[in-house]
Amino acid sequence: MIDVLVVDDDFRLVNIHRGFVERTPGFRAVASARTGEETLAALDEHRPDLVLLDLYLPDVFGLDLVRRMRAEGHETDVFVISAARESEAVRAAVRLGVVSYLLKPFGFDEFQERLEQYANRRAGLAMAVRDQADVDRAFARTGAATAMPKGFSTETAQLVEAALRDADGSLSAAECAERIGVSRVSARRYLEHLAERGRAEVALKYAGRGRPERRYRWR
Structure with a gap:
């Protein structure tokens, strides 16, 4: 227990x-x-x-x-x-x-x-460490930096995730960036990463003749 x-x-x-x-x-x-x-x-x-x-x-x-x-x-x-x-x-x-x-x-x-999720991570950290693969699996369970793609920050990823979870509906990259204090380009990279992992949904919003806006929603 x-x-x-x-x-x-x-x-x-x-x-x-x-x-x-x-x-x-x-x-x-x-x-x-x-x-x-x-x-x-x-x-x-x-x-x-x-x-x-x-x-x-x-x-x-x-x-x-x-x-x-x-x-x-x-x-x-x-x-x-x-x-x-x-x-x-x-x-x-x-x-x-x-x-x-x-x-x-x-x-x-x-x-x-x-x-x-916490119980699963806790159980994973109690495992025996035999080699580097076991170490990597332990860090992946905790969401540490080694589980992130190269050039990504765990801290920023968690901020983006929190903003998306808290959103009343969907968020654009620009809206996410404003909420957490990063650039729009950076916010979009992290949002796309969440979408690729199946943790966020992406929908296109059309307004006028310009390029449609990509909007993200937590799954």
């Missing part, structure tokens, strides 16, 4: 997310917290495998709490669940090794899918 600590300042969401965890096979909610201080105390007491972390806590910003956790020796994995849509927050989460970032609001199916 994967033990989970649920952290959110809204007690209603704590109860909902705990229920989601309990409905997912292989996971159990062992504790909850509503502040940074409560989170640190729960980490000491329960030693969970995973923390579901809201970023907007009353006493500390969630990513600052992650830094404090690491400084105090807590290596628990962190899964951010937040309404924070700023690209700076997503970039910081990537740099801090956050295993997933899910924007509120969301449904149970999407939540469960993310937990199952």
Whole structure:
């Protein structure tokens, strides 16, 4: 079983997310917290495998709490669940090794899918390493840079994916670029990469006599 600590300042969401965890096979909610201080105390007491972390806590910003956790020796994995849509927050989460970032609001199916992805990656990292191929497979499971095409950045890829997941409908390369702070050409490269992997759908939008606009939607 994967033990989970649920952290959110809204007690209603704590109860909902705990229920989601309990409905997912292989996971159990062992504790909850509503502040940074409560989170640190729960980490000491329960030693969970995973923390579901809201970023907007009353006493500390969630990513600052992650830094404090690491400084105090807590290596628990962190899964951010937040309404924070700023690209700076997503970039910081990537740099801090956050295993997933899910924007509120969301449904149970999407939540469960993310937990199952995490469980699969965790199981992959527990394998025996016999040669370079095993190392490469482990990095591919975590989405690390070795799994990306040459010239691609894992951090940018995750920003593009988050923007596409969060889009209300479809996005053009220009719209994606504006949201995450990269060039249109760069955004299009990453969007096309997602489409080639079957993770995004592409549709053409015709307007006037010019070249049709390519629009992307998360699958």
